[in-house]
Amino acid sequence: MKQRIGHTFLAAAALAAFTLPGTASAAGKMTLYCSPQIEWCQLVVKEFEKATGIKVAMTRKSSGETFAQIKAERKNPKGDVWWGGTGDPHLQAAEEGLTVMYKSPMLGKLHPWSQKQAAQAGHKTVGIYMGALGFGYNTELLKKKGLPEPKCWKDLTKPAYKGEVQIANPNSSGTSYTTLATMVQLMGEKGGFDWWKALHKNINQYTKSGSAPIKAAARGETTIGIVFLHDVVTQAIKGFPIKAVAPCEGTGYEIGSMSIIKGGRNPDSAKKWVDWALSPAAQKLMPQAKAYQVPSNASVAPPPEAPKVDQIKLIDYDFGKYGSSAERKRLLSKWDNEVKSLPR
Numbered sequence: 001m002k003q004r005i006g007h008t009f010l011a012a013a014a015l016a017a018f019t020l021p022g023t024a025s026a027a028g029k030m031t032l033y034c035s036p037q038i039e040w041c042q043l044v045v046k047e048f049e050k051a052t053g054i055k056v057a058m059t060r061k062s063s064g065e066t067f068a069q070i071k072a073e074r075k076n077p078k079g080d081v082w083w084g085g086t087g088d089p090h091l092q093a094a095e096e097g098l099t100v101m102y103k104s105p106m107l108g109k110l111h112p113w114s115q116k117q118a119a120q121a122g123h124k125t126v127g128i129y130m131g132a133l134g135f136g137y138n139t140e141l142l143k144k145k146g147l148p149e150p151k152c153w154k155d156l157t158k159p160a161y162k163g164e165v166q167i168a169n170p171n172s173s174g175t176s177y178t179t180l181a182t183m184v185q186l187m188g189e190k191g192g193f194d195w196w197k198a199l200h201k202n203i204n205q206y207t208k209s210g211s212a213p214i215k216a217a218a219r220g221e222t223t224i225g226i227v228f229l230h231d232v233v234t235q236a237i238k239g240f241p242i243k244a245v246a247p248c249e250g251t252g253y254e255i256g257s258m259s260i261i262k263g264g265r266n267p268d269s270a271k272k273w274v275d276w277a278l279s280p281a282a283q284k285l286m287p288q289a290k291a292y293q294v295p296s297n298a299s300v301a302p303p304p305e306a307p308k309v310d311q312i313k314l315i316d317y318d319f320g321k322y323g324s325s326a327e328r329k330r331l332l333s334k335w336d337n338e339v340k341s342l343p344r
Helices: 004-021 038-052 063-071 087-095 112-121 138-146 174-200 212-218 229-237 266-275 325-340
Strands: 029-034 054-058 081-083 125-137 167-169 203-206 223-229 244-245 253-261
Touching: 004 212, 029 038, 029 087, 029 203, 029 266, 038 054, 038 138, 038 203, 038 266, 063 087, 063 174, 063 229, 087 174, 087 253, 087 325, 112 125, 112 253, 125 138, 125 174, 167 174, 167 212, 174 203, 174 223, 203 212, 212 223, 212 244, 223 229, 223 325, 229 244, 244 325, 253 266
Parallel strands: 029 054, 029 081, 167 203, 167 223
Antiparallel strands: 081 253, 125 223, 125 244, 125 253
16 A cells, blocks of 8 residues: 555656646746847846746847857857847848747738848848837037037038047947948948048947947937937937937838847747747837837837837838848948048
8 A cells, every 4th residue: 555655646746747837947948148228138038937937048238249149159059049139130140050940920920021031031030120220419418519400311420520429330239230231222332431431530439339329428428329219219218308310311220130049058948939029918018118119010009109110211221131241241341441440
């Protein structure tokens, strides 16, 4: 009898260990590389853990930095998912075999621009939001310094703004690389680089992070910051004297993306993250983190504060070309040699 009871107890214990819900071992874990603002990264991690029980270790770095890290770790990947940040480096990562194909069941629920980007990458990345490029300025500083109101890209190259403009370095920032590619498409390669050379004389600092320039403008450390317009809105909603400008010539845009890292240690958890991140529940979290992009899930309305992208003159941004490894490397090398090296 004792032996029979012992066997029954052991069998029940084994079954319980196998089926017990909500435990870390049952739910799994994953490592997330996150490129949007830290508040948004922290919020999505918290909500994903709550929804799935999967434990997430998160690191926040800009798009360019994250791409460089994934490339450096390719022989021993430490991350599972790269979430957010501009689509160009995600496309380059896909081309270089750093990420893997995954067609989420949510794919058909997404806007065409997101589905198109996924198809371009062989489904190694997918769009989670869209945002237009532009700039913002501190209205109080502008008035105090007696500067004219900038309305166009070319305005930013005027001598009146010497030392008044910040933008990130395109080597580390997806935002700034989008600016580089935008100017080449908008003005032609010669005209685009001429614009950058003229702008360079007015730059007081090249930051590492793409959103840093508008945060500096909000603090009164610079007058103008070149960023995505949703980042300008974020600072204005926080109460800072910041005004957003969609440049008169037209502008480029980003498709913020996410990718599953090749060789990651938790592929099942990574797929669950992708499915969840494309869901309405996840994409409705944006305003809570003061993120004002256009969500990729077509059933989720953009936050009312978000820039009205249908009222902005957007170029037909060539993600296939400017997200390619060869073109990105070529443009960055040319920028280093012809722009960054110039005196200011």
